Amino acid sequence: MTGLESTIAALARQRKQWENFLRIMPGGPAAREQPPGPSRLVEVPEFGANPGQLRMFKYVPRKPRRSLVVVLHGCTQTAASYDLGAGWSTLADRYGFLLLLPEQRRENNPKTCFNWFRESDIVRGGGEAASIRQMITRMAADHDIDPRRIFITGLSAGGAMAAVMLATYPEVFAGGAIIAGLPYRSATSVRQALESMFQVRVRTPAEWGDLVRAASPHRGPWPKVSIWQGGADRVVRPKNAEELLKQWTDVHGLSTRPDRTETVDGYPRHVWLDGRGEEVIESYMIPLMAHGTPIAAADAHAGESYGVPGEYLIEVGISSSYHIARFWGLVDTRRDAVRPPQTPAATMPRQEADPEAGPAGGAVPSGGDAGAGRDGRGGLAGMVEGSIRKALTAAGLMRRR
DSSP: OHHHHHHHHHHHHHOGGGTTTOOOOOOSOOOOOOOSSOOSOEEOOOSSOOTTOOEEEEEOOSSOOSOEEEEEOOTTOOHHHHHHHHTHHHHHHHHOOEEEEEEOOTTTOTTOOOOTTOGGGSSTTSHHHHHHHHHHHHHHHHHTOOTTOEEEEEETHHHHHHHHHHHHSTTTOSEEEEESOOOTTSOSSHHHHHHHHHHOOOOOHHHHHHHHHTTSSOOSOOOEEEEEEETTOSSSOTHHHHHHHHHHHHHTTOOSSOSEEEEETTEEEEEEEOTTSOEEEEEEEETTOOSSEEEEEEETTTTEEEOOOBTTEEESSOOHHHHHHHHTTOSOGGGOOOOOBOOGGGOOOSOOOOTTSTTTTTOOOTTTGGGTTOSSOOHHHHHHHHHHHHHHHHTTOSOOO
């Protein structure tokens, strides 16, 4: 624990207001969120050498269409609980794509976070990244997947690991989506991971882009990328989304300034176009949302429910899963009704702050995360203590109370 203690001490020196609230919590295994009822997923026990020692789950709809989406859960979650909460298998039923859902083991990380910050797991051909690649190979062989229609998404540690996969195996993916995640190689140790989450590692676009270009021999074309972030996120600071945009706009050879801004389900969507006028990067900032995946239990576009609110699965009236799948071209766009483009100044957030509902204006996760900084302490003290707890939990280093 010495390294963790020194990291906490460094944070305390930089933020005097945290001095009285920093403490190390027990590091035993955290309870994993389990979905109610039986899982829809099927485990695949054998898929290769599996150097990262992950588990493999899949979901195959009744009428598969040869497209594959890889879904990476967040810390303390399981593949099944995240699938239920984010609604991916429901979308798969409707639109016919197959799902691959890797799952972390406690033996690898006590909070079941993907190890997006460990050098041995974030390189091409090594550790967890190689295990996920082997799972994709198994799915392609078993289900005749179109190699041009493979995509990946993830939340938090899963989002950061999705960024790892997009960088280390860019030729595999047509697109990716990073939710409350961090840029590739923003950290290569636990200490750097905490610093990145709290303080944000700032680099130039070219510096970020060079890290991706150095991760594989691939030189393009590059995957489409969707970036989602909550503006009230206390686990991964929202500015990390800006650094992600620097990284992927540079990889695509684009300006950091978006080509178009429009309103989707009440929230601003920024879009970057390539030289052919095709959308290759999009970003959503949900202004008052805490740490988690945005969901809409009743999706107005698709006419049915996608997702169930839960820990780090936040009802805000927009389904990130649905809109990500749409951005990738996996849904019937004739069902969509996006508002006409507006200037950034004209875009208004859907939510209004509710002082009784916490930082996300009522749009907060159930299961304890919403109140992590409000456990009878109130004000700055509670907010700071909650921030520390959530950040350490997200790094896989603290037990959820």
